[in-house]
Amino acid sequence: MSWWGKLVGGAFGFMLGGPLGAVLGAALGHKFDKGLKGLPDDDISWGPGDQERVQTAFFTATFSVLGHLAKADGRVSQDEIRLAENLMSQMSLSSEMRQTAISLFQEGKSEQFPLDDVVTQFRQECHRRQTLIQMFLEIQIQAAYADGEMDRQEELLLLHICELLNIPEFTFRRLERMVRAQSHYAGAGSQPPPRTQGVSLNDAYAILNVSPDASDKEVKRAYRRLISQHHPDKLVSKGLPEEMMKMAAQKTDEIKKAYERIKEARSMG
Structure with a gap:
């Protein structure tokens, strides 16, 4: 049974406790009063059940934090709402899952939302x-750029989130450049460009996070690393909800198009 099937069946309340369980319970309209005591330590191997737990945690954290981030600048813009809706559409969520995602987004907007926890x-x-x-x-980060630019309050909140995730600022800046370039490319039109010329060369380098002065070998290495990191099957095996595979596939497609753009400009083999 999938993670969502177990959640709907009520079994997941016994597996996901803590702040995430409380937020999810509130979104579903009931309280998870039981959960695992404590979190697994480094010596415990994770089985299929644990993967489903991670998938539920990812789904819960993603949409609730999206709601919190959307309110960071004092108001929730239509662009930010549209991005959340587009994410739900990409995931082809069932009506029940979509309603839960919307409820999680609303929970994140609450003044009492326990972001740090x-x-x-x-x-x-x-x-x-x-x-x-x-x-x-x-x-x-993509949500922060939904309206075309990242507000200072959104930036500060994202940097705080990075602290909580133990992600250094230079990694955040690298991802920011990549997402900003991807948003430029995606914003070129309502439909993806038919050929690699749709992405500018500068954006292509930013998406791969390499300098225009990088060697061909460095470009290839960056491309292979990013493709490996964003491979849908690999991400799902690590706990990405299956419904997000389409989103991950879109990101790999953007990375491939950026690489092809650079290859064309350099006449790389």
Whole structure:
């Protein structure tokens, strides 16, 4: 049974406690009064059940923190709401899952939302799955750029989230450049460009996080690393909800197009 099936069946209340369980319970309209005592230590191997727990934690943290971030500048813009809706559409959520995602978004907007506790537990639940934590952060940065620019309050909040996730600022800046370039590319039109010329060369370098002066070997290495980090199957195996595979696939497609753009400009083989 999938993580959502167990959640709907009520079994997951016994597996996901803490702040995340409380937020999810509130979004579902009931309280999870039971959960695992404590979090797994470094010596415990994670089985299929634990993967489902991570998937639930990722889903819960993603949409609730999105709601909190959307309110960071004092108001929730239509662009930010649209981005959350687009994310739900990309995930092809069932009506029940979509309603839960909306409720989590609303919970995140609450003045009582325990951001620090939620993000801290999410990091612990991920159990050193850095690629998964990075995907979570990319989604939040993408939300900050939903209206075309990152507000100072959003930036400060994201830097605080990075602290809670043990992500250094230079990694945040790298991801920010990548997401900003991707948003430029995606904003070029309502439909993806038919050829690699749709992404500018500067954006292509930013997406791969390499300098225009980088060697061909460095470009290839950056491309392979990013493709590996964003591979949908790999992310799902680490705990990304299956419903987010389409979103991960879109990111790999953008990375591939950026690489092709650079290859064309350099006449690389």
